[in-house]
Amino acid sequence: MVTRVTRTSSADSSGIYRRPRLILKLKRFEDLPTVLSKTKSYPTPIRMVGADYSQTRCVGGDGGTTVDTAALDKIIEFGENFVRAQAGVRVGTLVHALAERGLELPLTPEMGLISLGALAVTTLPQASHAAGTAQLSSLVTELKLITPQGKQMIVTERERDLMRVLRSSYGLLGVVHEVVLRVRPLTPVKIDYQVLSLREFVGRFSSIVNAPGAVRLHISPFNDRITVERRTLDESASLSRSGIWQIRKSVMRNVLPAFGSTVGSVLAAPGLRAAMLSGMQRALRGSTRGVVMYAHEWMRDLPLEAWKARHTYSLWAFPQADYPKVLSQYFSFCKSYYKQHRYRCNVVSGASRLHQDKGSLFSVSYSGPMFTLEPSSTGDTGWDDFLIDFNDFASSLNGTPTFNQTRALQPEHVARPFGERVKLFRALRQRTDPLNRLRNSYFAYLLG
Numbered sequence: 001m002v003t004r005v006t007r008t009s010s011a012d013s014s015g016i017y018r019r020p021r022l023i024l025k026l027k028r029f030e031d032l033p034t035v036l037s038k039t040k041s042y043p044t045p046i047r048m049v050g051a052d053y054s055q056t057r058c059v060g061g062d063g064g065t066t067v068d069t070a071a072l073d074k075i076i077e078f079g080e081n082f083v084r085a086q087a088g089v090r091v092g093t094l095v096h097a098l099a100e101r102g103l104e105l106p107l108t109p110e111m112g113l114i115s116l117g118a119l120a121v122t123t124l125p126q127a128s129h130a131a132g133t134a135q136l137s138s139l140v141t142e143l144k145l146i147t148p149q150g151k152q153m154i155v156t157e158r159e160r161d162l163m164r165v166l167r168s169s170y171g172l173l174g175v176v177h178e179v180v181l182r183v184r185p186l187t188p189v190k191i192d193y194q195v196l197s198l199r200e201f202v203g204r205f206s207s208i209v210n211a212p213g214a215v216r217l218h219i220s221p222f223n224d225r226i227t228v229e230r231r232t233l234d235e236s237a238s239l240s241r242s243g244i245w246q247i248r249k250s251v252m253r254n255v256l257p258a259f260g261s262t263v264g265s266v267l268a269a270p271g272l273r274a275a276m277l278s279g280m281q282r283a284l285r286g287s288t289r290g291v292v293m294y295a296h297e298w299m300r301d302l303p304l305e306a307w308k309a310r311h312t313y314s315l316w317a318f319p320q321a322d323y324p325k326v327l328s329q330y331f332s333f334c335k336s337y338y339k340q341h342r343y344r345c346n347v348v349s350g351a352s353r354l355h356q357d358k359g360s361l362f363s364v365s366y367s368g369p370m371f372t373l374e375p376s377s378t379g380d381t382g383w384d385d386f387l388i389d390f391n392d393f394a395s396s397l398n399g400t401p402t403f404n405q406t407r408a409l410q411p412e413h414v415a416r417p418f419g420e421r422v423k424l425f426r427a428l429r430q431r432t433d434p435l436n437r438l439r440n441s442y443f444a445y446l447l448g
């Protein structure tokens with residue numbers, strides 16, 4: 001029924017500690033109830049793994065059973081405004097299949113190696129266009145899962161509260177094997193860039209947030225540069241894709257990597273990085289026309305083995321109203337950290353504007369509009385220590401973290417922003433999984 005593989009190593013090459021006793025390559029979801037009920041054959045905790053690209057120990061094997069969903073890879077049904085697929089399908093595969101049918105997800109991430117199971121139950125904020133949908137899990141309208149007791153459950157968005165909790169459940173309330181996602185007709189996106197100094201950014205902040213479109217930032221504290229990337233849905237461009245707005249894939253392929261925004265792109269030496277950045281920024285300054293493309297065209301795939309990506313980052317979100325202050329303090333923090341420790345991030349920091357989204361319990365924009373801040377690196381020496389101090393910095397500025405993309409988290413970083421939501425989740429988890437069949441030490445530490 002399943003392929004069983006034993007493993008002895010205590011950490012993978014990325015340094016993320018996992019140590020499952022068993023890794024099961026699940027072939028059929030029908031086998032899940034047996035896996036969940038046979039505690040001797042399949043040791044606790046049972047943890048699902050999708051693409052294995054999280055930045056934290058949220059998969060965390062802990063001497064238990066890690067269940068690999070990669071073989072659940074069927075796209076089951078394409079509708080006019082929905083798609084039904086199994087949990088192991090990768091977002092990149094799905095998005096390309098949708099594009100062939102003239103459809104797309106209302107939010108498209110920049111990298112394709114995300115499993116639909118993880119998309120449904122983790123926090124994946126994206127530069128958003130409108131209130132209500134800023135995390136990928138908010139696209140989920142139906143979930144099929146197996147509970148810790150081995151029962152099949154089907155939940156639709158009509159059960160709002162339950163769906164809200166499941167969309168933030170990280171495999172702690174059940175194992176997802178099938179999802180339905182909202183889709184819409186493929187819509188061209190016009191992309192414009194503006195390169196600003198911190199002072200200019202702060203001065204123009206209200207016009208930046210009030211103009212239509214999704215906003216992504218590329219932040220370079222040591223060069224005093226913030227590149228504002230605006231993505232505007234442009235229905236009319238579909239008629240004139242070869243006309244006024246030329247599709248210039250080369251911008252995505254060649255320019256964005258220099259900002260560190262396209263995953264897998266790294267710039268090793270700070271000196272080289274600074275030189276390339278200023279060159280690219282000069283080039284972009286001269287570019288007044290922008291580009292038009294479909295969202296799936298900017299998506300990148302990473303190596304199948306997560307540790308080969310050589311790109312790591314951490315993510316916090318801050319209230320939109322505070323963001324100019326946060327960014328000013330981030331510039332100062334980076335400079336004084338460098339002075340003291342001679343370390344600075346060797347990839348440009350990213351950021352996304354997030355509209356309010358109450359679709360999931362641990363949504364980082366649950367309480368209102370936010371901006372993320374994502375220091376990025378190749379994982380060079382000094383990065384792990386930097387993140388410890390950065391976490392305290394972010395927490396002291398009312399930052400909200402995620403459980404899958406914020407590294408080196410401590411319980412106090414979680415308790416302050418999530419407060420009552422953590423208590424609610426803990427109570428639910430204890431009721432639905434009293435034997436802790438699905439819980440690993442990472443979540444025990446952070447959520448109890």
Ligand SMILES: Cc1cc2nc3c(=O)[nH]c(=O)nc-3n(C[C@H](O)[C@H](O)[C@H](O)COP(=O)(O)OP(=O)(O)OC[C@H]3O[C@@H](n4cnc5c(N)ncnc54)[C@H](O)[C@@H]3O)c2cc1C
Pocket residue numbers: 047048049050051052053054055058059069087109110111113114115116117118119121122124125126136170171172174175176177263264302309311312404405
């Ligand atoms: C270089 C890089 C670039 C990235 N770029 C982006 C980006 O542009 N946009 C973006 O949104 N994210 C991005 N990410 C984040 C990353 O994709 C996610 O944090 C993560 O990869 C989620 O997908 P996964 O399949 O790898 O999840 P995994 O790491 O395999 O799992 C994540 C969590 O979900 C649980 N889980 C997985 N499958 C199931 C299931 N079937 N049922 C129940 N629980 C399950 C796991 O147990 C775990 O707790 C990037 C990451 C990297 C390293």
